[in-house]
Amino acid sequence: MSREIESHRFLDFAYQLYKTMKTNEINLVYEGEVTQDITKTFTSLTERNMAKSEESNQVQRKVFNVMVECLQNISKHADTLSEDDEDERRGIVMVSRGEESYKIITGNVIRNAKIPGLKESLEHINSLDKAGLSSLYKQQIVESKISEKGGAGLGLIDIAKKTGSKLSYQFKELNEEVSFFILTSTINRNR
Numbered sequence: 270m271s272r273e274i275e276s277h278r279f280l281d282f283a284y285q286l287y288k289t290m291k292t293n294e295i296n297l298v299y300e301g302e303v304t305q306d307i308t309k310t311f312t313s314l315t316e317r318n319m320a321k322s323e324e325s326n327q328v329q330r331k332v333f334n335v336m337v338e339c340l341q342n343i344s345k346h347a348d349t350l351s352e353d354d355e356d357e358r359r360g361i362v363m364v365s366r367g368e369e370s371y372k373i374i375t376g377n378v379i380r381n382a383k384i385p386g387l388k389e390s391l392e393h394i395n396s397l398d399k400a401g402l403s404s405l406y407k408q409q410i411v412e413s414k415i416s417e418k419g420g421a422g423l424g425l426i427d428i429a430k431k432t433g434s435k436l437s438y439q440f441k442e443l444n445e446e447v448s449f450f451i452l453t454s455t456i457n458r459n460r
Contacts, residue, residue, distance in 0.1 A: 293365055300361040303343040312336060315364055322366070324458070331431050331456045332371050336364065338424045339375040339454060347377035350447060371456045379450040384440055387450070388421075390422050395435045402430045432456050 290298070298313060312333050319329050343360035360377035379387070395411050397405060406426045429436055437453040 271414075273318060276300070286330055291365050294367055295363055295365040297364045298362070300360060303340050303347070303358050303360050303362075305344075308337060308340045309363065310346075311340065328371070328456065328458055332364070332373070335339060335386070335428050335454050335456060336362070336373050338428050339373055339452065342424050342452075343375060344379045346379070348380045348383075350378055350443070368458075370458055373454045373456075374451065376449055376451045378447050379440070381442070381446060381448055384448060384450075388440075389434055389439075394422075394425055394429050397429075399430065399433070402426055406430065428454050 289295070297311065297314055299307070315332060315336060316329070319332065324332075340360075340362060343362070344358045347358040347360050349359075356416040360375055361374075363374040365372045366373070394402065394405070408422065409423055409426065424429070425436065432454050434455040434457070435457070437455070440453045441451070443449055
């Protein structure tokens with residue numbers, strides 16, 4: 270295939286991505302290693318974007334806090350596609366703004382062996398109301414069930430508390446060893 274055809278296909282792809290982002294009001298997209306610097310950059314870009322839209326301070330705080338928690342989850346818990354891969358925590362992060370809500374969508378590779386435990390935690394979190402989430406959060410801290418990577422699942426509980434919404438998730442199997450974990454957090458703009 271000639272370079273001109275490849276270039277044309279890439280431009281078509283870029284334009285289609287742009288149209289999709291505009292149609293779905295996707296404000297930011299990032300794929301790559303998630304580090305502290307990336308987290309700072311992403312929150313700074315989101316802050317500027319939200320300031321232009323004159324979003325309420327309360328909604329802005331929720332979006333920032335949830336985004337930071339989601340990015341930290343990737344940096345702490347993402348796995349690699351194979352044992353031979355470099356030890357970098359890669360993921361994808363998207364922030365979209367709709368009429369009624371913001372959605373923060375994150376995705377990362379996870380070992381299939383971890384899925385049952387994570388799924389159980391997510392289902393338990395989704396079964397609780399606000400008081401139940403607060404109680405679970407306190408219980409996790411008191412019992413100090415902190416893993417070697419930190420957290421004790423506190424990030425997911427915190428996201429559910431801050432959004433006031435159920436956590437939406439999917440696991441897309443990539444092979445026998447790993448799947449792609451997609452988490453969608455919704456922050457209502459009108460509450």
